[in-house]
Amino acid sequence: MRLIDVLVHKKSLTPCPIWMMRQAGRYLPEYKEVRKNYDDFMQFCFSSEDVVKVTLQPVERFPLDAAIIFSDILVIPHILGQRVWFEPDHGPKLEKIDFNAFLKTAPLISFKTMLASVADAIAKTRATLDPTKALIGFAGAPWTVLSYMISSGKTADFNTVLHFAKQNTDIFSRLLALIEEKVAELLCLHISAGANAVQIFESWAIAVPPKLRNLYLYAPLKRIIHSVRKEYPSVPIIYYARGVSSDYKNLRDLDIAFGIDETADITKLRAELPHAVLQGNLSPQKLLNGDFDTDVDHILKSMQGTPHIFNLGHGINKDTPIAHVERMIKRIQKIYS
Ligand code: CP3
Numbered sequence: 001m002r003l004i005d006v007l008v009h010k011k012s013l014t015p016c017p018i019w020m021m022r023q024a025g026r027y028l029p030e031y032k033e034v035r036k037n038y039d040d041f042m043q044f045c046f047s048s049e050d051v052v053k054v055t056l057q058p059v060e061r062f063p064l065d066a067a068i069i070f071s072d073i074l075v076i077p078h079i080l081g082q083r084v085w086f087e088p089d090h091g092p093k094l095e096k097i098d099f100n101a102f103l104k105t106a107p108l109i110s111f112k113t114m115l116a117s118v119a120d121a122i123a124k125t126r127a128t129l130d131p132t133k134a135l136i137g138f139a140g141a142p143w144t145v146l147s148y149m150i151s152s153g154k155t156a157d158f159n160t161v162l163h164f165a166k167q168n169t170d171i172f173s174r175l176l177a178l179i180e181e182k183v184a185e186l187l188c189l190h191i192s193a194g195a196n197a198v199q200i201f202e203s204w205a206i207a208v209p210p211k212l213r214n215l216y217l218y219a220p221l222k223r224i225i226h227s228v229r230k231e232y233p234s235v236p237i238i239y240y241a242r243g244v245s246s247d248y249k250n251l252r253d254l255d256i257a258f259g260i261d262e263t264a265d266i267t268k269l270r271a272e273l274p275h276a277v278l279q280g281n282l283s284p285q286k287l288l289n290g291d292f293d294t295d296v297d298h299i300l301k302s303m304q305g306t307p308h309i310f311n312l313g314h315g316i317n318k319d320t321p322i323a324h325v326e327r328m329i330k331r332i333q334k335i336y337s
Helices: 002-007 029-035 041-045 048-061 075-080 099-108 116-128 142-151 159-167 169-193 210-231 245-254 266-272 284-289 293-303 322-336
Strands: 066-068 084-087 091-094 134-140 197-202 237-241 257-260 278-280
Touching: 002 134, 002 197, 029 048, 041 048, 041 075, 041 084, 048 066, 048 116, 075 142, 075 169, 091 142, 099 169, 116 134, 116 169, 134 142, 134 169, 142 159, 142 169, 142 197, 142 210, 159 169, 169 197, 169 210, 197 210, 210 237, 210 245, 237 245, 237 278, 245 257, 245 266, 257 266, 266 278, 266 293, 284 322, 293 322
Parallel strands: 066 134, 134 197, 197 237, 237 257, 257 278
Antiparallel strands: 084 091
């Protein structure tokens, strides 16, 4: 598997492996066709057969090197008892709950039972997927998941969450510890079902003030990595934390790959982390607009001869033309041919 050659063996491949964050999603007409059958997005996430189908759609359409299992980072609160739903154009909504009561009931819930259909979908996807392509499992990181849980959905700023954390130190630290444990459990479940690598999404890392980052982001991350590696010592882990890539140099001893958003200076990052696997950086907005050629060339030039995975800086926009994705992939391959 080309992706694993880079992630595990730190090879520099030409052309480099390619996948896209949110590659299974609404920019694909065939995804929308399946999505139509569900009013409830969460129910879709637990429908094994359709999960397999939409996970495979992008790799069937494009010459990508990996599939990422179709699911969501909000599956964790949902199965722990905080209902999650999606309203069109409003992003996720989460039920307002009493966290004291939640902390009593949530630890009793069995992930293995609740996630049987997800494990089944992963096993079936792995069995169907071209053996040269990797299957990626994933979870949201605790701070990001908890932000959605506390703010009951997408917030414009994180003052509410930071305020809650300050006012309810005990509940917040117990919630963080619980989600941390569940994230590790979910990643292990994905790996045991057949995922070849896992990615941890800390999409709202930027909202944490620098002096709290160790407590809220990096200490939980280290414990999650430790738990996962205790079970699966050699599984590759990709850490994608939006807006804080200047901290990655301090995490170099963790032996993980780093996902980079579109605001990062990748030349600088490569200099700071000469041996680490780096992934990402192309602006989804530019992929949408079509003015991405120079950036693709710049990324490839900066990463030349080093372990690199081509990806976007964030999830692909739902209005991205298919032709732009095709052109991006051709450009990456052509530069090397
Ligand atoms: O293809 C893949 O990447 C795999 C599936 C995947 C989804 N969500 C499916 C999805 C993955 C890896 C995610 C991760 C996720 N979910 C993150 C982290 C990555 C990021 O984008 O920062 C976050 C923050 C979420 C929470 C979430 N789920 C949001 C904010 C939304 C709404 C997005 C929107 O544009 O409306 C979702 C819903 C969601 N998850 C969709 C998909 C394909 C779109 C909803 C739909 O089909 O109706």
